[in-house]
Structure formats: C-alpha cells, structure tokens
Amino acid sequence: MRFSKLFGKTLRQAPAEAESVSHQLLVRAGMIAQEAAGIYSYLPLGWRVLRKIENIIREEMDKAGGQELMLPILQPFELWQQSGRHGSFGKSLFTLTDRKEHTLALGPTHEEVITDLVHRYVQSYRELPLLLYQIQVKLRDEPRPRGGLLRVREFIMKDLYSFDADEAGLDESYRKMCQAYNNIYSRLGLPTLMVEADSGAIGGKESHEFMVLTEDGEDEVIYCSNCGYAANVEKAQFAKAVILSEAKNLLPLQEIATPETETIEQVASFVGVPTSQTLKAVFYFADGEFVFVVIRGDLDVNETKLRNVLKCSELRLATEGEVSGAGLVAGFASPIGVKGLKVVADDSITLGSNFVVGANKPGYHLRNANFPRDFQVDIMADIALARAGAGCLKCGAELASARGIEVGHVFKLGTFISEKFGAYFLDSEGKSRPIVMGCYGIGLGRLLAAIVEQSHDDKGVIWPLSVAPYHVYLCPLQLDKPAILPTAEKIYQQLQKEGIEVLYDDRDESPGVKFNDVDLLGIPLRLTLSPRTLQGQSIEAKWRTEKKARLLPLDNLAAEVKQLLSG
C-alpha cells in the first residue's frame, strides 16, 4: 500500500472527547472514527487489524470443531418473549417496528435465533455435540457507551453456541472453548486472566470471564495470588471473619440514646464498638417491591449477588420517601419488629452476636441484637461485596484487587433456553431430553482496543506482528536525491512480490514526520532508505520495539526481511 493513497490521515492531536489511551491512539492513527455515541467506523488500517483478529479467532474456532454460520440481525420480538429474556435485557434491547406494525428486535446476542434454528434440525443424540458460531454485528442500547471501542452500542462479536447431550458433554465443550480462547489471546500477545463471573442477563450457571488486567479497565477482579482463585467482584466470595463479642452469652436487648449518629461509623464510635459489632440496614426496590437488607456493619452489599438471590431484573436503592413510607426511620432502621416487608440478610449476621442495631426511632439504637432470637429474615444468603484484604475462601490468604477489561465471556447455559424453544433430542434409549447449551462470546473491537491499552508507548501503538495492519514500513528519505525513489519503488515491488505486507511511505515528507507516523501506527518493522544507506547498497532495519537499528544489504533484501519477520 502506498501511504500517499491511504484513506485516513494521522492526527497530531486527538479529539477532545477521546479519553482512554486506546481511543486517542486509534483515532490519531486514523484507524477508527466516531459517528455517534458508541458507534464507530473502521478506516482501512483499523479494519485490516480487525480482520486479522477475526481470522485468528476463526482459525481457533474451526480448530476446536466449530462451524461458522450467519444469523439474522433482525429478529422477531416473539423470540425474545418466548425465551423470557426481553425482561432481563430490558432497555438494552433495540427494537423497531416494520411497515406492518410488527415489532422486531436488533439482535444483542443470538441464543434465541440459534436455538430456534437448531431445534428444527437436531433430533438425535447422534447429531451432538454441535459447535456453531458466527462473527457479526450485534446491537445493544448500552446505558453509557464509553472509552472509544471499549464499550459500544454496535459491535462485531464472535459468538459460539455449544449443543450437547448431557452435562459431561457441556463440560467438554466448555473446556475446549477455554482452551481455544487461551490460544487466541496468546496469538494476540495479550496476557489474560480467567476469572469466575456472574452470568448476568445471559443467564445460566457456571460462567467465566477473560480479563486483560489494566488500570483503566471497567471491571474489578478479586484474586488470590496464593491459590490462584480469581473472580469478578460481582461474583467474588471471601472468608468472612467471625467476630466474637466480649460477652460470651447473648445479652438482653437494651435501648440506648445515640443522637446525631446516622452512619455506621458514627454509631460504632459513639457506642464504642467496632463496625463489625453493628448491623447495617439498606433498602432497595426490586422490580417494584420494597426490600429490607441487613448486613454486618463492616461489610457492603454486592448488588449483583442481591439481584441474583431476589431473582429480579431491576434493582435500585429506595428513595428517602419510600423508606419513610415503609414505616422506617432512615439512619436508625431496625430489622427488629419489621412487618410486611421482605427481609434479606447476609450470612455475616450469624458470625457474631450482641450487635448494635437501629431502634427504628430517631436518635436511638439497640444493643445486643441477636439473630434469630430478636428478628427473622425471609432470605439468608451471601450478598456481601468482596474487598482486597479480605481472606480467600479457598486458602485463607489475603485477597487482592485489580482492574480489568473483559475480553471474553463463556457461559454454561444448561437447558433453560432449549426447553423454551423445544430443542429436545432422543437419546440412545429413545428418551426425549433437552439439549444442554453453552455460549462463548468475544467482542472483536474491544479486543482490538485492549491490545492497544496494553501495548503502546508515548509515541503510539505497538502492534504484535500477528495483527499489525502491515508488517513492514518502507521509508525512503530525501526523495529528490538521485536513485532514492527508483530504488524504493523497486524494493516495494520486490517485497510485494514475496507476499510481504508493506506500507510504502512514498510521501515527500520530512524524516521526522515519517518516523513519528510509523511509530504512531505501530508497524513492527521499519525499513529506512536514504542517500547514506544507499551509498553502501544497504537499507536500515529497525523494530518498533527496539531503539537500535541494523543495516541490511539491498541484494536479496526480500529474503532477509522474510527471515526477520519469521524469526
């Protein structure tokens, strides 16, 4: 490719709205351009990178036994009613109305379509297992697109769906996919961490995410460097310390005046106990129902866990008005004596005794509250948020925290979707059983952005060879000097003839401009031809990742370059 003909120019300054490193660099390099919030065009260079990522993914999916197909983006809304997931996807589901006033959804994912498809074709266990995948555009009306390509509303995603006869088959498909994912990340030069995850709106049981650890990641990962336990904070479990009160026995309830103590910290220090000796009350609205949540004072509520135990789709904190409307006194609320409200407790309230709780009247708390002596709960579960410093549930070592970009997510779906769509098969004994499903997604654009986030310097992007838009940047200097241009042209032809991907900078620009552009674009190997090098019948070769250059003889250059690229 001749640089002079390339569509998309490099920019010295990134647009003001670009905040994340990958967003800035990709825009400055002329690889992507924003059209609207969370909607981007890929320019030729960016598209080349994306297609390379796509091909690597495709190769690994095929190697794992996947079969590629193409599914519709326009989907009958009825499919979503049939699966019941229109509720869990909620407003993220784009919908439109056709001329016959029929509602269609723009596919945010394709479990519905593929299960509906598979149920019409698969009738026997002999046809299983089946691994089907697609690489195509998905649309989600995200509440807040952000970070350039990191979170968008229109994106290209590889999604593979596995169909197995039983749980053991699913386990095998799941294992294969995890292996394929690790192959993909390794070919992309992207270190990832596999973490336990919540399955969210997709649904299902076991689920893992693949995280690229970086400070600007939007997810938080809790991990144990001793035993290797790692989980998204949404899912992370931890060992809750057992708190022993000074008194060994359960003491009688005692009301105490606690003026102007609204927060747990104020209450604890006023009464003279640690926060772990108190109980905290938090109020939510879950699908329109008021919920009273109680948790030990030193812990916080994990809203994802709470959502899961409540099996609700919409969850938010209750407003002050709703709290007082429920007959509660904010800041002094108490689980003791509540009537007619759903009470959810974290199991930490059983790991201690003689707690301080609100008295449900302003300015007063109660000492020595004990469960279940003094109050009852409707649901007791782990709904606590893990934090760095807590103990690992598996080995007891101290947990740590890091931020990450989610570049892959795999789910064991089970049979809930196949049952809804009547995707049953006959097993070897002639018995009808639902197909056991899994799904495995990778966002290509996010992957591209994650590579940049994780591989760049102050000059620009540093592409790994496997996805670089071009492998070689051919850079003649002083084009008006004798023999420079003809020699460069000849080299360009030779390299192309040998199948080397070369970006030929035929522009009449100063050396500084060219060098800065190639660094920004992140092309791995730079070949510089100047009167100086030409005098010795040589050309200078320099890797993007290295400071030092070396001279290569001009004759047999293509072979030399090939050697360098393969080595």
Place this chain on the structure above:
RNA sequence: CGGGGUGUAGCGCAGUGGCUAGCGCGCAUGGUUUGGGACCAUGAGGUCGGUGGUUCAAAUCCACUCACCCCGACCA
C-alpha cells in the same frame, strides 16, 4: 435516570454585547529544505450545535432543546 462538563474551520483552541470572528496544526499553489513532527510567500475553508426571546446591535445575555464527554446508576 442522577451529578458534572463541552459544543466557534477537518483537529486542537482563543474570542463576556459593538460593526469584516481569530490563532496553531492540517489543506491548496509556488519556492527553499530533508535522519525524529522544517521554513518563506500566497490562498481556500465558518448557518459560532439548533429554535425562540431580550436589544439599535447577540458567538457573547435569557429560555427551551439537541448532541457529545466524564463520574455514578445500569450493563457481555
């Protein structure tokens, strides 16, 4: 949806009521340059996000509205 911010040339920005809206980069033409974002000259490029209002006069003041960004909520 709550909080904060920004909309002036392709990009970055200046311009707090005054008549012809500027600067840098980029772009075009000519010339001089050439190993890390050269220089000179000339030039093209603007419904100042939109609508309505106040005023003799609005990029500038007021109201409404739209778009985009950040934090939170939410979300693979």
